[in-house]
């Protein structure tokens with residue numbers, strides 16, 4: 001991890017806002033995931049941070065990939081396009097999953113030649129896959145509890161477990177092959193009970209399907225693995241212990257278990273140095289205007305329900321301050337409750353850690369601001 005003094009030096013050299021992505025941290029996170037969940041194949045969820053260099057580092061580490069669109073698929077494909085056809089086909093089959101349950105026809109037609117693994121959760125999708133991508137292997141996504149997860153997903157995705165066997169049967173009726181089941185307990189899941197319940201639900205559906213003669217072989221336990229944004233977040237190692245134990249207890253040894261961690265791999269790999277470009281006193285509170293905001297690297301405040309932390313690079317009597325973005329829009333407020341020295345000057349910098357996931361991935365160019373310069377270190 002780059003020390004604060006060095007970060008300021010980098011900001012001086014490269015300008016601000018500066019997003020520093022530390023590839024040693026990316027590698028360490030991937031290895032930690034593999035170490036503590038040894039039975040589970042890790043498909044990095046590209047949506048968390050789709051920067052090409054991030055993907056390259058994880059590709060070189062041997063990661064598999066969860067993609068949601070043709071463009072995300074092509075970011076991974078870039079690394080395998082020169083492999084001989086059988087090796088390439090095997091890579092796509094074994095190491096890439098289209099985990100978006102709803103895919104448009106055009107995308108399905110484009111990926112048909114790659115015989116992809118794709119998720120689905122309803123009958124219309126089965127018909128679409130049959131029409132446009134009948135080479136695909138299917139994974140049925142189940143709706144599972146996401147109580148206490150910061151970003152819930154079950155209101156938009158997942159088949160009711162009661163309908164699951166029927167949806168597996170429907171796919172086979174269409175001469176498609178269902179390879180397995182998936183779920184997602186919601187992102188930044190701090191409630192281990194969500195995984196326990198979801199694994200239990202998936203195991204019942206699996207047993208039911210197998211009893212009916214459908215030989216499903218994959219269980220995809222999704223993402224959700226939490227990042228220590230604050231001290232209340234449970235330790236990953238403890239959650240992993242529970243997940244391992246439940247997987248061992250409930251899934252036969254011939255089941256391949258996979259997961260789609262995004263945030264866990266990417267979040268802690270990046271730090272942002274932003275610069276105070278303006279200052280005002282409003283209703284007795286100091287407002288720091290910085291050169292990055294919710295339309296840019298702090299987009300996670302809007303889309304990811306994220307509460308970022310700000311640190312100054314020097315001490316001073318701390319008070320509750322607002323930190324707001326540079327755009328001409330009153331929505332562009334990052335936080336109204338940062339604890340910061342009240343005497344920071346225009347030109348001084350702020351540090352935000354753990355900003356590698358759902359940040360630049362959903363950043364815009366709103367109001368003509370370009371967003372942060374990205375600096376890769378320890379590549």
Ligand SMILES: Cc1ncc(COP(=O)(O)O)c(C=O)c1O
Nearest residue numbers: 045099187223224260261262263
């Ligand atoms: C289908 C799917 N897989 C994986 C992920 C990654 O989840 P996380 O970043 O919580 O690990 C997401 C995120 O929303 C998702 O929608």
